Each structure stands twice: as C-alpha cells, then as structure tokens.
Amino acid sequence: MISERLQYIIDVVPILDTIADIGTDHGYIPVNLIKxxxxxxIxxxxxxxxxLQKAKDIIIKNHFENVIDTRLGNGIDILDIDEADGVIIAGMGGILISKILETSYSNKFINKKPVLILQPVQQAKELRYYLYENNFKITDEYVMQENNKIYHIIIAEKHHKIDDRYDKIAKHKDIYMEFGIINIEKKSELLSKIIRNNIEKxxxxxxxxxxxxxxQQHIDFLKDRLKxxxxxxxxxxxxxxKA
Ligand SMILES: C[S@@+](CC[C@H](N)C(=O)[O-])C[C@H]1O[C@@H](n2cnc3c(N)ncnc32)[C@H](O)[C@@H]1O
Incomplete structure (x- = not known):
C-alpha cells in the first residue's frame, strides 16, 4: 500500500512515452506508474x-529493470537532451524544486516541453512565483490532505510568455501564489476549509x-494578509x- 499522497501523484500523471522521476528515493512512483x-x-x-539503492531494490523485486532506468546525480542533469516527455519532482521543498528547474531545464529541453508534475512538501508559494515569473504555465493543480498535512500538486509546462492569469491577480498575488490560481478557481471544499482555518488562525x-x-509593522502585515x-x-x- 502506498500513501494517499503518492497515489494522488500517480493518478494525475498523464500517459507518456518516457517519464523522469527526479528524487525517486523509495522508487514507489516509477514502479506504480509502470504497473x-x-x-x-521511466x-x-x-x-x-x-x-537510489532503495529504488533499485524495488525495481528488481518487480522485474522492471528493462523499463525503469536508474541514475545517480543532481536534478535533471542526469537526463540526455529532450529525453523525457514528463518530469516528476515530488516530496521536496518548493525552493529546491525551482532550483532544480533553474539549474538545467533550459540545457536539457531544447525541442521538447515536457509535462512537469511537481509536488512541493512546503514552499508551494515560492514554487508558483518561480514558475509564473520564468514563463512556465501552470496548466492544472490540486490540493489534497493526508494525516492533517496539506499537499499541493502542480502540473506545468514551459510557455513562450508570462501566463496572462498572473497579470490579472495583482491585487491578491501573494494569496493566489500560496493557494494556487487554478485551485481557487476550482472552488474545492478542501481549499475552502483550508482558507477558513487560516483566516481564523x-x-x-x-x-x-x-x-x-x-x-506594529508585523500586526499590520497580518491584517493585510487577513483582508x-x-x-x-x-x-x-x-x-x-461559521468555522
Ligand atoms: C523525501 S524524498 C521524496 C521521494 C519521493 N519523490 C516522494 O515524493 O515520496 C526526497 C528525495 O529527493 C532526493 N533529492 C534531494 N535533492 C535532490 C537533487 N538535487 N537531485 C536529485 N534528487 C534529490 C533525496 O535524496 C531524497 O531521496
């Protein structure tokens, strides 16, 4: 049995030829994607x-050595040029995910624009800022809860210009980046609960x-955030x- 968070990620990954799972650790994502x-x-x-050894062990156990390749190294540096159609980076901080993209996305993807499936365990806001400001378009996003922890899953693709949506949310940019423009548009029950809890806190x-x-500056900052x-x-x- 894998965690609900991992199952959620697996369920939102589109069908693609070659997928890279960066920071695979236990290897549950690639093994379950193949299954x-x-x-x-992969x-x-x-x-x-x-x-990586943990991933190798589970791959061997499932006899998937011919379809899952394992590589040791930093971020997407381990890929050949245009090698993947999708890139999953899950279970890391949002700032680390943005650094991985910043370091080598543009060297590794010349003709392809892979689907990015990003799952920050914290700093979702910082990751969204990075994506919007570096011409990545967030095409979909999800918010889910497991054991009282909230997880964001962001689907993005490189775009030729800054996403129009980003310009339209100037007034409440910080809050939109924290919870996600698409998540808010979806009006989910869970997100409504999360925002209400934040308001009360x-x-x-x-x-x-x-x-x-x-x-007083700190109090004013909090009042502004509340508003x-x-x-x-x-x-x-x-x-x-009423909560
Ligand atoms: C908490 S685990 C997440 C495992 C799995 N992706 C998940 O979502 O459950 C984070 C993994 O990322 C790896 N990692 C951290 N920085 C990395 C980087 N720059 N490049 C590749 N892997 C990295 C760590 O070694 C660790 O195995």
Missing part, C-alpha cells in the same frame, strides 16, 4: 546513492499580538460559514 501503464520507459534518479494571532507590545484572504474567500465562495 498502471502510464509510461513505456528514468528514476536520486542524488543519494543510498536512496490569523484573527486569533492578531488578537493575541495586539495585547502585547509587538512590532486579502477574506476578499478571496468572499469572491470565491460567497458566504462565510
């Missing part, structure tokens, strides 16, 4: 020899800090049910 016939070939890589924090002699979050909540879900 589900999502790819003809390149599973990791920067850590020990982690900020209100409590502002109340507590206001009683102490805390830097932006409430604006988006009302614009998207209309009413505000």
């Amino acid at each position: 589900k016939s999502r790819a003809k070939k 390149i599973a890589s990791d920067i850590s020899k020990q982690s 900020i209100k409590i924090l502002i109340n507590e800090l206001s009683k102490k002699s805390v830097d 932006n979050m409430e604006d988006i909540y009302y614009e998207t879900w209309g009413t505000y049910p």
Whole structure:
C-alpha cells in the first residue's frame, strides 16, 4: 500500500512515452506508474546513492529493470537532451524544486516541453512565483490532505510568455501564489476549509499580538494578509460559514 499522497501523484500523471522521476528515493512512483501503464520507459534518479539503492531494490523485486532506468546525480542533469516527455519532482521543498528547474531545464529541453508534475512538501508559494515569473504555465493543480498535512500538486509546462492569469491577480498575488490560481478557481471544499482555518488562525494571532507590545509593522502585515484572504474567500465562495 502506498500513501494517499503518492497515489494522488500517480493518478494525475498523464500517459507518456518516457517519464523522469527526479528524487525517486523509495522508487514507489516509477514502479506504480509502470504497473498502471502510464509510461513505456521511466528514468528514476536520486542524488543519494543510498536512496537510489532503495529504488533499485524495488525495481528488481518487480522485474522492471528493462523499463525503469536508474541514475545517480543532481536534478535533471542526469537526463540526455529532450529525453523525457514528463518530469516528476515530488516530496521536496518548493525552493529546491525551482532550483532544480533553474539549474538545467533550459540545457536539457531544447525541442521538447515536457509535462512537469511537481509536488512541493512546503514552499508551494515560492514554487508558483518561480514558475509564473520564468514563463512556465501552470496548466492544472490540486490540493489534497493526508494525516492533517496539506499537499499541493502542480502540473506545468514551459510557455513562450508570462501566463496572462498572473497579470490579472495583482491585487491578491501573494494569496493566489500560496493557494494556487487554478485551485481557487476550482472552488474545492478542501481549499475552502483550508482558507477558513487560516483566516481564523490569523484573527486569533492578531488578537493575541495586539495585547502585547509587538512590532506594529508585523500586526499590520497580518491584517493585510487577513483582508486579502477574506476578499478571496468572499469572491470565491460567497458566504462565510461559521468555522
Ligand atoms: C523525501 S524524498 C521524496 C521521494 C519521493 N519523490 C516522494 O515524493 O515520496 C526526497 C528525495 O529527493 C532526493 N533529492 C534531494 N535533492 C535532490 C537533487 N538535487 N537531485 C536529485 N534528487 C534529490 C533525496 O535524496 C531524497 O531521496
């Protein structure tokens, strides 16, 4: 049995010829993608020899050595030019994911624009900022919960210009980057709950800090964040049910 987070990632990966799983660790993603016939070939890589060994073991156990190639190395440096149609980078911080893309995406993808399936465990906001500001278009995104932890899954592709959506959200940019423009458009029940929880937490924090002699600038920042979050909540879900 694999975790709900991993199952979610596997379920949103489109059917492609060659997929690279960067930072594969246990190797569950490539093995399950092959089991589900999502790819003809997978390149599973990791920067850590020990982690890659775990992947090798599970690949051998499943007799998938002929369809899953394992490579030791940093990020997408391990790929040949235009070798993959899809790239999965999951279970890492959003800043690390953006650094991996920044380091070698443009050297490795000359004629192909692979589908990127990105799953930051934190810093989803920083990753979205990086993607939008570097001409990657977020084509879909999801938010899911497992064991009280919230996970974002972002599908993106290189684009020739900055995504139009990014210009249209200037007023509440930070909140849109935190929760995702498409996620908000989808008006999911889970996201509504997440934003409501955030709103309630900020209100409590502002109340507590206001009683102490805390830097007013920090309180003003929180008030601004609260206002932006409430604006988006009302614009998207209309009413505000009591938490
Ligand atoms: C927490 S595991 C995630 C495993 C799996 N992708 C998942 O989502 O469950 C992160 C893995 O990324 C690897 N990693 C970290 N930085 C990397 C890099 N620059 N290039 C390749 N792998 C990296 C780590 O060695 C580790 O095995």
